[in-house]
Amino acid sequence: MTERIVDLNDVGIRVVQRGSDRLLALEGIEDESPGYALVTRERLVTGLAAYRQALLQPLDVQNRFWDQLGADPAAEGLNQAELAFAHLKHIWAQMGAGVDRVWIVVPAIYEPFQLGMLHG
Numbered sequence: 001m002t003e004r005i006v007d008l009n010d011v012g013i014r015v016v017q018r019g020s021d022r023l024l025a026l027e028g029i030e031d032e033s034p035g036y037a038l039v040t041r042e043r044l045v046t047g048l049a050a051y052r053q054a055l056l057q058p059l060d061v062q063n064r065f066w067d068q069l070g071a072d073p074a075a076e077g078l079n080q081a082e083l084a085f086a087h088l089k090h091i092w093a094q095m096g097a098g099v100d101r102v103w104i105v106v107p108a109i110y111e112p113f114q115l116g117m118l119h120g
Contacts, residue, residue, distance in 0.1 A: 003101040006091070008066060008118075011035060013047075013091055018103065026094050033091055035066045037083040039075040046087040067107070069114045081117045 003018035012032035015024045023031035026047070038050035040060050045053070054061045065080040065087075074080045106118065 001100045002098050003103065004095055004099050005103045005105060006088075007105045009035070009107055013087065015091065015095060018101075024095065026091060033087070033094075035063055035087065037062045037065060037074075037087060039078060039083070041076060044078070044083075044086050046083070046090045067109075069110070069117055071117070081120075084118070 004024070005016045005018050007014040007016070012034045013026070014032050015026060016022065017024065025031060026033045033047040034051040036047065036050035036054060038045040038053045038057065038061050040057075050061055054063070060075070062074050062083055065074055065083040069080050069084055071079050071081060074083050104118065106115065110118075
């Protein structure tokens, strides 16, 4: 059984194969996917690609959606949970096929409402 552990925090998301101490490569070469989202009318980009645009398009980049996970508006009609979902979807695509189970490690500050948002 292939299991992954996903460590969520507002700085970046890390993924490890369960039973291993090595981080999986995300974003091509990095071992962490930054908690950033670039949101415009035309596109939604998360992770390293959004982080690289933070200085070029600061008004279009969100980086607080993980620590403020909820239903509050974030940008362009999307809320924080939708940005988090897009980021997780991006990471899931990089984990590879054949993952049977995923364990998610969340920040200790998450409230029950935030855990519910993540579970949903």
